[in-house]
Amino acid sequence: MNGMDDDSLFAANVSRPLADRMRPHSLDEIVGQDHLLGEGAPLRRMIDSGRLASFILWGPPGCGKTTLARIMATKTQLHFVALSAVFSGIADLRKAFDEAKKRRVYGEGTLLFIDEIHRFNRAQQDGFLPYVENGTVVLVGATTENPSFELNSALLSRCKVFILNALDAEALGRIVTRAETLLGRPLPVTPEARAGLIELADGDGRYLINLLESVYDLTPAGVTLDAASLLKLVQQRAPVYDKDREGHYNLISAVHKSLRGSDTDAALYWAARMLEGGEDPLYLLRRLTRFAMEDVSLADPQALPMALAAWDAYERLGSPEGDLAIAELVIYLGSAPKSNSAYAAWGKAREAAKAHGSLMPPPHILNAPTKLMEEAGYGKGYVYDHDTADGFSGQNYFPEKMDRRKFYDPPERGFEREIRKRLAYWERLRREKENHSGNQA
Template identity: 65%
Template sequence: MARKPASSGDGPGLFGDLAPRPLADRLRPKSLDEVVGQDHLLGPEGPLRRMVDQGRLTSVILWGGPGCGKTTIARLLADFTDLAFEPLSAVFSGVADLRQVFERARERRVGGQGTLLFVDEIHRFNRAQQDGFLPYVEDGTVVLVGATTENPSFELNAALLSRCQVFVLNRLDSTALADLLARAESEEGRALPLDDDARAAVIAMADGDGRYLLNMAEALFNTGLSKKMTSEELLNVVQRRMPVYDKGQESHYNLISALHKSLRGSDCDAALYWFGRMLAGGEDPLYIARRLVRFAYEDIGLADPNAAVQALAGWDTYERLGSPEGDLALVQVVIYLATAPKSNAAYKAFSAAKRVAKETGSLAPPKHILNAPTKLMKDIGYGDGYAYDHDQPDGFSGQDYFPDQMARQQLYNPVERGFEREIRKRLEYWNKLRRERSRDDD
C-alpha cells in the first residue's frame, strides 16, 4: 500500500515518541479546558468555546504576547472541529509554501474535509502576501487562524481583518503561571528546588510567558539539585529575562502613552514606573527627553512656564552626561512635570486659531495696524488711526486688531491654576478696559 504523503499537520513519525521532547511540548494542553489564563475566550461563555461547541469555526486572528497559548489554541481548534491542521510560520514560508497549502486544502475539500491554516507571526507576511489569503478565506477553502504579537490594526491589511474576528489573548497572570509550575512538577514527579521567594521570583521572571516559564522549570529540574534555592541562588542558575519591549512596535507607543497620561494625571509614582519600564526595555533616553519637552508645552504650558525650562535643561544635561549619570536629570524632569499645575489652554488656543484661520480665509489686517513706508500707502489709509500703546497712561490702547470683517474671538482661555491664574486676571483687566474705551468711542 502506498504511504500517505506527509503533510505539515501530521503527527510524529514511527520513532517520534522515542525522541526527547521539551517539557513545554510535553505539557501542551490536550483540551481547551487545560488552557490556562484565557477563560474570557475559552470559558463556557467564551466566543471561541461557542464556535467549537456549535461546530462552525470562522477565520480568526489571535493577538497576544509570547507564550500565552496562541499555537496551542490553534491546534486544539483543528482537533475539536475535525479540520486538517496546516501550520506555517510567516518567518520561514513564502508564496510557494502557501500555494502548496491551498492546493492540499482544495483536494481535501473535494473529499469533504476542511482545512485549518495556522499562520504563526502572520504580521511578517507583506501586504501582497496577505492579499493572497483573501479568495481562499472567502470561499471557505481554508479557515485561517493567524497568530501575532503585534497590533493587527497596524500590521494586517484592512481587507484581511474584515474577514476575520480578532481575539485578544491575555498575558498569563501569576495564578496561571503557578498552575503551569504545578503541572510541570506533576509531570516530573518531583518538586522544583525552590523556596517560596524563589518560586515567586521564577513566576515574576517569566513576565507572563508560559513557554519561558516551563523552559526555566526544565533547566531547574536538570540541575539535579534537591536543596531548595533562594532567590539569590536562583539567579546563578537562570538568566533574568529582559522585559518584552520593541522600540519600533506597539509596546513602544503603549509605554510612552502610559508615561504621558500618568504625567497628565499628576501621578508622579506611576510616571516614574513607566519611565523606568522604558529605560529597562532599552528605549533611547533622548526620545523620552523629547517627549517630556513636548509634554511641558502641551499639558502644562503657562500654568508653570518653568516646566519647559526644566525639561530642556534635563534634555541638555542628558546629552552632556549620557547614561547612567544623565538619567537622574530625566528623573527630575519626570517628577517636576508630574507635580506641576496642568493646563492645555495654549494647546487648545492653537487648535482654535488654526480652525478660525481656515474658516476666515485671507481677510486682510485692519489698516490702522499696517505699516506705511510709502506715500501711496499713507494716502490710502495704512497706519491711519493707530494708537501707540506705550503712549497710554496704563500702557493699553484697547484697539481692535482683528480684521474689520471679523468679530473678536476668544481663542485663549487660561485656567485658574498656577501662573495662568495671573494671566487670566490680566486678560480680564484688559477686556474691561477694552469695553470701557469702546463705549467712550461710541
C-alpha cells in the first residue's frame, strides 16, 4: 500500500491543510483565468479536444499552475508525473522519461509537469527535446519568470506559452466564499478586514488560503477581527520582489516610464515597491540620475544637480533618513518638463561621426603653432567671435566636405524654450552673414 495515498485508511485520520481541501477538481472551479479557461478560450479548447500539446504556463505564485496541470491530466486521461526543478536532477528526469516510454508501449500517455522549469540549466532543458518531439511525454512547464529570458529557444519553439494572471480581488473573494462554504461558517472578520485580507494576498491564491486558515485557527470563538487586529494576527507580508530576476527589471521600467509620463504618484509607488522589496537604493539613484540626463535633460538643467545631490545625501545619511532624498528626487523628476533632445542629438552626432570619421576640421579653425602650418593655411581666415559686434562670427565649423547638419532640436518646453530662441537667433545671424558674404563676392 502507498502510504501517501489520499484514499488510504490513515489519510482520513489526518487533518488535511485547508489548501489541500480547497484544491479545485474541475476547470470551472479555477478562478481568475477565464481568458484561458472560459468557454471557447484557447487552453479550454485544447483540453476539451483531449489532444494536449506541450506548453509552458507562465504566471505569478499562487495563480493555479500546478492545480491546472493536475486537472488537465485527469480530464485527458494522461498519467500525471510532477517534478520540481528545485529538487530534481538529471537522474529524476531520466527515470521519468524511461517510465513514460514503458507506459507508452501499453498505450498510456504521460503528462510531465515541471514546476519552476526555468531553474533547469540549458543543457537540462535540451534533454526534454527528443521526448517532447516524439510524444513520449506531454510537457507542461510552470514558471514565474519570463520564458523569453529563462528558457532556451529550442524548447520554446516546441511549446506554446500560456500566460496566467495574478488573481484579482473578485477571484480572491470567490476563494474566501468557497472557504466559508467548505468550513460551514463565515470568516470572523469585519468587512474592512475582509477587504484588507484580500489586499494583503496581493494576487496569490495559495497565500490567501494560508491566511484564511490562520484566521480560522487563531481567532477565539465569538470574536470578530477588525482590520488592525487582523494585521496583528497575520503580520505583514513581505513584498514579492526578486532583485536578481524579472521583477527587478519590470519595476525599474515602471519607475522610468511613470516619470517619463509625468505621473509622479505612480513613480513614487513603484520606487517604494523596489525599496520595500530590498532593492539597493544606490541602484535606484543611479537609474534616476540617468533619467535626469536622458528624459529631463536641458528642459530643466537643475535636474542633474538635484539627482547628484540626492545621491550624495543618501550616501551621507543612509536609510531611513536618506530615503527622503530619493522621494524628493522622484517628485522633482516626475514634475519636471521632459525632453530627450540632447539624447537624440548625441545619437545623431555619433552616427554622423561614424559616417564621416576621416574628415579634417576646416583649416580656419585649426591652430598654427609652427611656421609650416601657418604657410599651409592653418588658422587663415579665422574670426575671433568676441571681436564681432554680435559676439558671433557665423563661420562654418563643420568639415569642408560635409554639409551642415542639425542634430539638436530643442522642444518648446521648460528651459529649452529659451535655448530654442538662442539657436534661432544665431541661425538668423548666420544666414544674414552668409548672404552678406555672398553679395560682397
